[in-house]
Amino acid sequence: MDTARRSPVCLDLMVGLPMVCEPSSARCTGMRAQADIASSACGRATSMTSSEANKIMEAKFTEVTEENRRLTEMIGYLYANSQNFARQSPEGEGEQPASTAASPTSPVGKKRSRESMDTSDSGDVNSDKKMGTAEAEHIDVESPLSNGTCRRIKVKRVCTRIDPSDTSVVKDGYQWRKYGQKVTRDNPSPRAYFRCAFAPSCPVKKKVQRSAEDSSVVEATYEGEHNHPRPTRAGELPSCATQGGGSVPCSISINSSGPTITLDLTKNGGGVQVVEAGEAQPDLKKVCREVASPEFRAALVEQMARELTGDRKFTDALAAAILRKLPDY
DNA sequence: CGCGTTTGACCAGGC
DNA sequence: AGCCTGGTCAAACGC
Numbered sequence A: 001m002d003t004a005r006r007s008p009v010c011l012d013l014m015v016g017l018p019m020v021c022e023p024s025s026a027r028c029t030g031m032r033a034q035a036d037i038a039s040s041a042c043g044r045a046t047s048m049t050s051s052e053a054n055k056i057m058e059a060k061f062t063e064v065t066e067e068n069r070r071l072t073e074m075i076g077y078l079y080a081n082s083q084n085f086a087r088q089s090p091e092g093e094g095e096q097p098a099s100t101a102a103s104p105t106s107p108v109g110k111k112r113s114r115e116s117m118d119t120s121d122s123g124d125v126n127s128d129k130k131m132g133t134a135e136a137e138h139i140d141v142e143s144p145l146s147n148g149t150c151r152r153i154k155v156k157r158v159c160t161r162i163d164p165s166d167t168s169v170v171k172d173g174y175q176w177r178k179y180g181q182k183v184t185r186d187n188p189s190p191r192a193y194f195r196c197a198f199a200p201s202c203p204v205k206k207k208v209q210r211s212a213e214d215s216s217v218v219e220a221t222y223e224g225e226h227n228h229p230r231p232t233r234a235g236e237l238p239s240c241a242t243q244g245g246g247s248v249p250c251s252i253s254i255n256s257s258g259p260t261i262t263l264d265l266t267k268n269g270g271g272v273q274v275v276e277a278g279e280a281q282p283d284l285k286k287v288c289r290e291v292a293s294p295e296f297r298a299a300l301v302e303q304m305a306r307e308l309t310g311d312r313k314f315t316d317a318l319a320a321a322i323l324r325k326l327p328d329y
Numbered sequence B: 001c002g003c004g005t006t007t008g009a010c011c012a013g014g015c
Numbered sequence C: 001a002g003c004c005t006g007g008t009c010a011a012a013c014g015c
Helices: A002-004 A026-044 A050-088 A284-292 A292-309 A312-325
Strands: A134-144 A151-159 A174-182 A188-197 A205-210 A217-223 A249-255 A259-262 A273-277
Touching: A292 A312
Parallel strands: none
Antiparallel strands: A134 A151, A151 A217, A174 A188, A188 A205, A205 A217, A249 A259, A259 A273
């Protein structure tokens, strides 16, 4: 499996984090199994014959092998999920829980409900801003259907400050085709209407209009969800995976439990991946910079070593592993 | 010639 | 019923 191959596994040290170990967690059971091996090896070595010990060790080994197999699958699955999320999550913008309030500037559902308004497909409205700073709000708008039910349409409103001389539309990584322009009553600037041009069946629409108060601010409203992956662009890199000229194997993804910082040290010859989950949403760019610094990595390695050497279970498991490698006297 | 943009006309909902 | 407005269509146009 590709995801498993690309996932340099991995020793989850949970550095400095009170992560909860579920009893069913393969990650934890794997470590516990190793500890069991250690205790078995150390505790029984003096009271049983070497053949009995070998049988027990073989049974344990089989058990741990199975655990490791499940662990590998789980990590591959988690890795794939994190990659998907990182690809879909725009940079500098966290997923916000969508409210159910209707957008004051997006009267979706007011007009006729056409076939093209069917936006209940999978996907999302994630579209990043490639210039300036953007404020985004996610809104779920209920669009009434002819049969009396309501369809929930994701509406994302983004405000971006641009160079006034820049007449280009908001760049967000998707391909758009303009299909209309209208001067609205409350804004002298014309409103442009765009459809997603990447996939003919993609229902996403986008409205772009300069702010009435500040012409340097462009307000883009996205309606619907893309039913296709984001088009890749040359030079575009997911998250900060290669920040620092590609020498720093760092990636950051965000999930429901908060940001996850993955530092892959395998490229420097190590074999350790640290997964850290925080509760608060940090400044990702700042975190990337910090993670990329040699000081951070040195401190991280030092802390990992401290954690490892201070973990009795780990040292026991290590001792058991060494015992297994020793010739049977 | 093909594709994307422009722009006036048209449609539908709200008042 | 008629007007206003936002949204969409499609022919014309430009590159």
